[in-house]
Amino acid sequence: MLLITCPYCCTARPESEFRYSGEAHIARPLEPATVSDDDWAAFLYMRTNPKGLHAERWRHIHGCGRFFNALRNTVTDQILKTYPAGTPRPGLGAPAEGGR
Amino acid sequence: MRFSLFSLARQALGGHARWPAQWRSPEPKAAYDAVIVGGGGHGLGTAYYLAKEHGLRNIAVVEKGWLGGGNTGRNTTIIRSNYLWEESEAIYELSVKLWETLSDELNYNVMYSPRGVMMLAHTIHDIQVFKRHVHANRLAGIDNEWLTPEAAKDFCPPLNISPKLRYPVLGAALQRRGGTARHDAVAWGYARAASALGVDIIENAEVTAIRRDASGAVEGVETTRGVIKAKKVGVVAAGHTSVLMGMAGVRMPLESYPLQALVSEPVKPVLPCVVMSNTVHAYVSQSDKGELVIGAGTDVYTSYSQTGGLHVSAHTLDAICDLFPTFRRMRMMRNWGGIVDVTPDRSPIIGLTPVPGLYVNCGWGTGGFKATPGSAFVFAATMAHGEPHPIAAPFSLERFTTGRLIDEAAAAAVAH
Ligand SMILES: Cc1cc2nc3c(=O)[nH]c(=O)nc-3n(C[C@H](O)[C@H](O)[C@H](O)COP(=O)(O)OP(=O)(O)OC[C@H]3O[C@@H](n4cnc5c(N)ncnc54)[C@H](O)[C@@H]3O)c2cc1C
DSSP states (O other): OOEEEETTTTEEEEGGGOEEEEESOOOOOSOGGGOOHHHHHHHHTOBOOOBSEEEEEEEOTTTTOOEEEEEEETTTOOEEEEEETTSOOOOOSOOOBSOO | OOOOHHHHHHHHHTTTOOOOOSSOOOOOOSBOSEEEEOOSHHHHHHHHHHHHHHOOOSEEEEOSSSTTTTGGGGSOOOBOOOOSSHHHHHHHHHHHHHHHHHHHHHTSOOOOBOOOEEEEEOSHHHHHHHHHHHHHHHHTTOOOEEEOHHHHHHHSTTOOOOTTSSSOOOEEEEETTOBBOOHHHHHHHHHHHHHHTTOEEEOSOOEEEEEEOTTSOEEEEEETTEEEEOSEEEEOOGGGHHHHHHHTTOOBSOEEEEEEEEEEOOOSSOOOSEEEETTTTEEEEEOTTSOEEEEEEEOSSOOOOSOOOHHHHHHHHHHHHHHOGGGTTOOEEEEEEEEEEEOTTSOOEEEEOSSTTEEEEEOOTTSOGGGHHHHHHHHHHHHHHTSOOTTTGGGOTTHHHHOOOOOOTTTOSSOO
């Protein structure tokens, strides 16, 4: 069970209070009608899935209810940092192995 | 050397001290016609069928650890073919047919045991979904039948069908030809048969880069045991597929999650079949050693940690104790995790990639052991001819662009 610090509630809570919501920083196309099939596939389905640092969304579903992002090492499961949704990925740690 | 009653008797007289190694462990050559990355059941099977069916014998399987040390040796070995969509029915049924004769084909006992797979329904939604599967399967000529709770208990006496359960058993879908097989034996059997046909099996060699020439086509792989050239490379690396494909610059529609299993202390035969429940999340069968083999869930987040949270296993044990009150006092001996590669539609990806010469067979996620022979068979044909085998064709990487998904996810969030 992970201990996750919600950046809004500023306290570490057990993973069961949260819902995982997949890779972070994937921007929905602003003009859907002009998007090619390849770009839709990239947006909807292609994922970095790194072995190493992963920027991911979580939602404090049984707390404040808000979305935020976390930077986690997928080999050790250690969370390096959590940060509010909408802010850029912190420049921490070495880049991940493989998966661009 | 062939296994037979005669060879067994002769080795017994020699005190079983002279059994030869089951496969060769050669040094890697500088170049092969094809290289398979990943020495699990799917990769070793692919090499076997490439050699046997397509006459490609100058090939190698490159494995970073030991054979079957990935998901092949970590899974709960449930085999069935009662999937919903025609594309899935074709590949899983091909697999079941191959399982039926695999021990003879390989001259190696893979202990395929068609003891029946029973999937429990606990809600009206389950009943509707399973009956739909039963009808779809019947149209495809695949056995799958509907059982009342009483008939389910007749088939599996320790099952608790009390209406007082939080999620009572309202019925079950039974595939009698479904069952289990011995996971390690599948890897070893394919390795032994492939090695006998001339395939080089190279363990303890991790692929660290995929080389491409000026045109972008595959040229070979770099491994911890040196560079190996090959114009055809097949990536069959389950949970590590994104990492390997990333080495060739290809992004994949995959996420890797830890999936757990556990086994109990061994007891006398008590559970005659495989029982699965997607709704309360429990999967259980009994091994020939007598252990209950229990499948738990995945963690909610992606990870390469090969462990998984304890609360995930505990949740499954809650469900097992409700369904089988007699198991409540049993002790669990070991638990472990494997990293499963999950696709958005919970169907595999088998075929060509945007990189010429690079092939991929992945996305089997939580349920690919059952498909090992069929997957290997169609992937070998795909690699040999450079175009998808008809049964593999719908499982192309392009389906995520065309939108022709094969959505088995709707049927079961975790489908073993
Ligand atoms: C706990 C658990 C329970 C399961 N239960 C079932 C079930 O009941 N029924 C079912 O049908 N399926 C089940 N599955 C799924 C099933 O195990 C897999 O789909 C299947 O075994 C995948 O086989 P594979 O040969 O593709 O992968 P693997 O056996 O994982 O083989 C891939 C190999 O690639 C190697 N590799 C990775 N990276 C590299 C590299 N860079 N260089 C060289 N080699 C590399 C790995 O070491 C590994 O040996 C379960 C899985 C788990 C984890």
